[in-house]
Amino acid sequence: MILDQLKNAKQYEGIHAGVDKALEAMKQYTSDNYPLGKVEIDGDNVFLLLNCYETRSKEESKAEAHRKYIDVMYMVEGAETIYVKSVDSLKHITAEYTPEMEALLGDTDEDATAVRLEAGSFVVLFPQDAHSPACHADGKQTVKKIIGKVKV
Numbered sequence: 001m002i003l004d005q006l007k008n009a010k011q012y013e014g015i016h017a018g019v020d021k022a023l024e025a026m027k028q029y030t031s032d033n034y035p036l037g038k039v040e041i042d043g044d045n046v047f048l049l050l051n052c053y054e055t056r057s058k059e060e061s062k063a064e065a066h067r068k069y070i071d072v073m074y075m076v077e078g079a080e081t082i083y084v085k086s087v088d089s090l091k092h093i094t095a096e097y098t099p100e101m102e103a104l105l106g107d108t109d110e111d112a113t114a115v116r117l118e119a120g121s122f123v124v125l126f127p128q129d130a131h132s133p134a135c136h137a138d139g140k141q142t143v144k145k146i147i148g149k150v151k152v
Helices: 006-012 017-026
Strands: 001-005 037-043 046-054 062-065 071-075 079-086 093-098 103-107 113-118 121-125 129-135 144-150
Touching: 001 144, 006 017, 006 093, 006 121, 017 037, 017 046, 017 071, 017 121, 017 144, 071 079, 071 113, 079 121, 079 144
Parallel strands: none
Antiparallel strands: 001 121, 037 046, 046 144, 062 103, 062 129, 071 121, 071 144, 079 113, 079 129, 093 103
């Protein structure tokens, strides 16, 4: 997992070409320039999902882990907590991984690490990083968050 401000993205260049492309593409979006939906960058290898939603409680959240894609999340407006834990140490898996769903699901464990994603910051979550996104940071709020999907 990587957590930083988008203004520092250059420091991570070369980790993965697709992550580089996703971070660069995210820079063009602001609260005022934010068309909802999918933006293709490199077909199904790299694309962005521009979302707007209300955060939820940790108890309402499920942990998810992907095998085919790295998640690159950038918070444009608002703040949320993402609970992160190694896939190998999840205590209760509720749905095994399937290629159709492109995710394994599990309960959000009490000992998962809370990561605050606020406006201007990004997080890169690799396949080994189970994560429960979209949880309250400062109570319930509406956020604008881009999810970059980068094929491994």
